[in-house]
Amino acid sequence: DQQVKQNSPSLSVQEGRISILNCDYTNSMFDYFLWYKKYPAEGPTFLISISSIKDKNEDGRFTVFLNKSAKHLSLHIVPSQPGDSAVYFCAASAGVGSQGNLIFGKGTKLSVKP
Amino acid sequence: KAGVTQTPRYLIKTRGQQVTLSCSPISGHRSVSWYQQTPGQGLQFLFEYFSETQRNKGNFPGRFSGRQFSNSRSEMNVSTLELGDSALYLCASSSRQGGETQYFGPGTRLLVL
Numbered sequence: 759d760q761q762v763k764q765n766s767p768s769l770s771v772q773e774g775r776i777s778i779l780n781c782d783y784t785n786s787m788f789d790y791f792l793w794y795k796k797y798p799a800e801g802p803t804f805l806i807s808i809s810s811i812k813d814k815n816e817d818g819r820f821t822v823f824l825n826k827s828a829k830h831l832s833l834h835i836v837p838s839q840p841g842d843s844a845v846y847f848c849a850a851s852a853g854v855g856s857q858g859n860l861i862f863g864k865g866t867k868l869s870v871k872p
Numbered sequence: 873k874a875g876v877t878q879t880p881r882y883l884i885k886t887r888g889q890q891v892t893l894s895c896s897p898i899s900g901h902r903s904v905s906w907y908q909q910t911p912g913q914g915l916q917f918l919f920e921y922f923s924e925t926q927r928n929k930g931n932f933p934g935r936f937s938g939r940q941f942s943n944s945r946s947e948m949n950v951s952t953l954e955l956g957d958s959a960l961y962l963c964a965s966s967s968r969q970g971g972e973t974q975y976f977g978p979g980t981r982l983l984v985l
Contacts, residue, residue, distance in 0.1 A: 792973060792974075794976070801878075801976035801978045801979050802962070802976045803976070804975060849915075860905075860915075860917065860974060862907075864914045865914065
């Protein structure tokens with residue numbers, strides 16, 4: 759049973775527009791969420807994270823929103839650039855200090871067209 | 873600061889053989905986690921080591937094992953390789969155990985023939 763779900767396998771956006779990537783989770787024990795970006799044949803690169811005590815975190819063009827009641831988070835990229843084209847993974851963990859494993863979604867492939 | 877390094881980057885083995893992969897974490901990081909990425913299952917957690925002790929283990933058979941050395945470097949071993957073990961094996965490090973941002977290495981691509 760998937761605890762972290764990214765229901766859109768792919769997303770295509772025009773350069774300069776907003777990209778919105780979505781992620782749903784089922785485990786209410788998750789208290790820390792992360793987004794990673796991955797190019798083929800490379801390891802995931804950390805983008806941005808959010809703790810469950812917050813509902814928004816911003817870092818440059820990247821903003822993550824967390825809706826705990828809906829068990830939903832989203833990553834907004836504004837403005838989108840062709841270099842943002844990659845697979846984006848949502849990940850979650852439960853209990854800082856108690857578990858060293860991240861639960862990943864299956865990823866969303868973002869294509870930003872010039 | 874150097875990132876997480878993994879060796880080798882690519883490996884071809886045959887069924888029944890065993891393989892050892894190596895990971896050097898970011899300097900100062902003491903926690904190392906291993907993940908397997910396959911097209912069908914995505915990224916799945918294998919195990920985490922902290923202070924030379926396995927702290928957490930994913931749902932993988934006993935053929936998958938690991939260890940961590942006093943300098944925080946880690947190795948994972950897969951014995952009696954099966955075709956389904958073909959995957960990208962990723963190592964990630966963090967400064968302390970559990971629930972914190974993990975930084976990934978480039979991975980080792982293992983092909984089992």
